[in-house]
Amino acid sequence: MGWFTQDDFDRWLAGEHFDSYHRLGAHPDEHGVWFAVWAPHADYVAVIGDFNGWNPGANPLHKVGGWAGLWEGYVEGARPGHHYKYRIQRGYYHADKTDPYAFRIEAPVPEGNPVAGLSAIVTDLHYPWGDDDWMHRRRGPASLEQPVAAYEVHLGSWRKRADGYSLSYREIAEPLADHVERLGFTHVELLPVMEHPYYASWGYQVVGYYAPTYRYGTPQDLMYLIDYLHQRGIGVLIDWVPAHFATDPQGLVFFDGSTLYEYDDPLMRYHPDWGTYVFDYNKPGVRNFLVSNALFWLDRYHADGLRFDAVASMLYRDYSRSEWRPNRYGGRENLEAISLLKTVNEAAYARFPEVMMVAEESTAWPKVSHPTWEGGLGFLYKWNMGWMHDVLEYMRRDPIHRKYHHHQFTFSMVYAYSEHYILPLSHDEVVHGKGSLWGKMPGDAWQKAAGLRLLYAHMVGHPGKKLLFMGGEFGQEREWNHDAELDWHLLDDPLHAGVFRWVTDLFHLYRNHPALWNDQPGGFEWAVLDDYQQSVFAYERRGGDQTLLFVLNFTPVPREHYRIGLSRAGTWRQLLNSDATPYGGSGVGLVERVATEPEPMHGREQSAAFTLPPLGAMVFAFEAPPEKARRSRRSAAKKPAGARKPGT
Incomplete structure (x- = not known):
């Protein structure tokens, strides 16, 4: 008896296999492991790993499902903890590839076994969750009439251990919960935790979409962090990157000797902004992979929602491109990406009705946070990038000149009710030479601190939910550096301690006053x-x-x-x-x-x-x-x- 059923094949070919992580990847039982991978253009696929001496002839997989292009095989004696890859051959092409559905991935170049770099690890995702109370009372769409204030965190640089290494998922749980609880935030939003070999990408150049990064621990360690936050009454949103993927040769790129996950068209394949490849959302296998991945984090990791990165780059075929291919009607809209976004949101709310789906969308695309049956994209919230840009431009001006830019401060109320907005002061505003929020404020140190307190007051007073990147709560002076922890010593300075106390009192004010939750006209x-x-x-x-x-x-x-x-x-x-x-x-x-x-x-x-x-x-x-x-x-x-x- 095979691993796949006829229903699996039918749903895969239709691009509707939205629980494909139950079938693809590595799934252990008491005697061995079932392996399955999508590689329709390959002539030969084998699983290689610790269990067979990395021998490509020892455990070939069998192609099943006809046009579905799925391969399966059972390896007796393989067990959780074993490292593995897929040997893919197509004609003269051959490569050892990391499992796209791997639940855990090794470091890029592990000590003692460079051949196994970025290898997948057979993993059992069992975890004894203790957050039933939270899961039954989390708000989701009801949060539209409740306070939502997210503290955005990059796990590797929030705080370091005494030896200079980042805190693990387990080590960060209690101090992060204490900090967030003290400040009065309702949620933590994690920069992408999916496996990314290039640390300086902050998680936005993903290789392992189903694997939490090895840097901070195991899958169960990440589950512990989320479980602990939930038990402390704090929600967890995870940054998700469906717009593009890393070009590491072990990963998705040219996976089966063809442009399988990426566009076949070279004009549309490469993303000029990030040096990455773009998913071809028209392929059923890609839709299965991405929709399933979104549901995977909501299901197996109890995430309370996903923040979709770079949605604008998905919606427009000409985004950041001098040359591009129009859609079948001659327009610039990416019809397949639009369909995918709607499908992800519909599938998420059908299975997990109490989650938050959030779009970082930087244009005036209509109805981003409206239901799909109303012609919208189906998100619950949209980041208000216009408010963020205008208010920061206003704040960075010398006070004597602000009277000439009065409209920058007031304009956001013209469109404040067109979407369900989150007001973001995110990591994007404190990197790439932009300086810190503190540095954007004009004047001496006293004026900078006063300017920050004023900015945060307006953030809480303006309609919309709230998001603040770590370090902003005490006025981090330097631009964010992913290699160093936040400058916690600044809290010894009265001005920075005052900013921290102001943020704490301000967000507790927000939590306790329903007048600030009413984001209607x-x-x-x-x-x-x-x-x-x-x-x-x-x-x-x-x-x-x-x-x-x-x-x-x-x-x-x-x-x-x-x-x-x-x-x-x-x-x-x-x-x-x-x-x-x-x-x-x-x-x-x-x-x-x-x-x-x-x-x-x-x-x-x-x-x-x-x-x-x-x-x-x-x-x-x-x-x-x-x-x-x-x-x-x-x-x-x-x-x-x-x-x-x-x-x-």
Whole structure:
């Protein structure tokens, strides 16, 4: 009896075998291992490894399934821990290839056996998960009405051991959970953990799509990290790279002596930005491989979602190309990639309805985060690259010049509700000579720290979920270096410690105030929009029975008796002031409460006078008058048990 069934062949040929990781790769049982690989153009395929002395004649595989191009074979005596590769022959071509479905891969050049470099390792993925409670209550699409704040992490450079090596998956679990919990983030987002021989690619040039990188431990070690974070109430998103793959000769490139995974067309095959090859999404085997891979990380590793890297490069056939091939209608859209993205999202939500699928898409492609049945791509969220670009351009300008670029700050609200957005201050903004977020702020050290606190206040106040790359929470001064740990010693400096304390208080404010989770049009209203001369902005955030006021002064000039029109008459209590001395500020504008007066301003009947701190942000909450609050409580007490809102 063979390893594959007729149903496997039918689904493979249709490009609908979305659990192919159950069949392809290496699957051990009590006596040996079943091996299976897709190599339709090969004349001969054998498995070589520790169990047969790497002899290409010892264990040939058998081609099955006709046009499906699948090869299978059973090796008695092979067991978990054995290293292996596939010997592929086609005519005069022969190569030893790493298993595309390998669950674990050896280092590029392991000590003592250079022949086995990047060899796959037979692996049992069993792990005793302890996160049932988390898996049953994680939010997924319901997070649209909940707080989502992701802390983006590169595991190799977050923190190092005393010997200079990176922490393992297990070693990083507790300190990372402590840090994220203290800061108030809801999720960790991991830069790609799939196997990548070139460390400086940060995981974005993948060879082993089904194998977590060996650098930090075993598959079970990564499962432990995710399990531990879940048990601490922290979600885990994983960066996923379906746009391109590494050209290492042991990997997917020219896999069976043909352009199997990549485009046949040389104009479309090579990605000029990254020196990688591009998947041909029209091939059924490629669709099976990628869709299955996305589901694999959600299934076997309990990932709470995937962040799709470089989606724009998939959507456009002319992306970063001087020469390119149009689609069958003569257009620039990559129809096959669009179909794949929709299929991945549909398959993910059909099997795992409580996950988050996130797109890094840098253009104005419509309906990225809309369901496929509405004509969308089916993602839950899209990174708001426009907000990120505009706000950082505004912040890097000298305050005296900001009045000439007022529109850069306000423009994002024109399209803020067109997608379900995440506001990213990611690793991409602190590499390749861009400097750090701290370095982008103009002025001396005090002004840089104040500028960062102001930037983060607006990030929390602006509609959209949040993402911050590691180091930003305390104002890392130098550009991120993947070879070195973060500059944790900066926390000994009062200014950097103040930024850290501000971020902590700010994100706990976000977690505790539903008004900041309401990313619908009714949840935001400008109070001060057009004061470009003084670079002052104010806006209200609303949700449930809460109304919050954000007041932002983007110049180093304190402003007394600054009057702002407000939507509600009464008392506004100060929740946060970025200029408070514990944050490293000068202590301007600290008040307990501000009361409105019947003095019209900004088109409103009521207003209040504020003292604005230099380069400062203040957050106020409206307080209902005591009698009104009592009436509200009495009304709630009289409400019959189980009563529902109209329409529910």
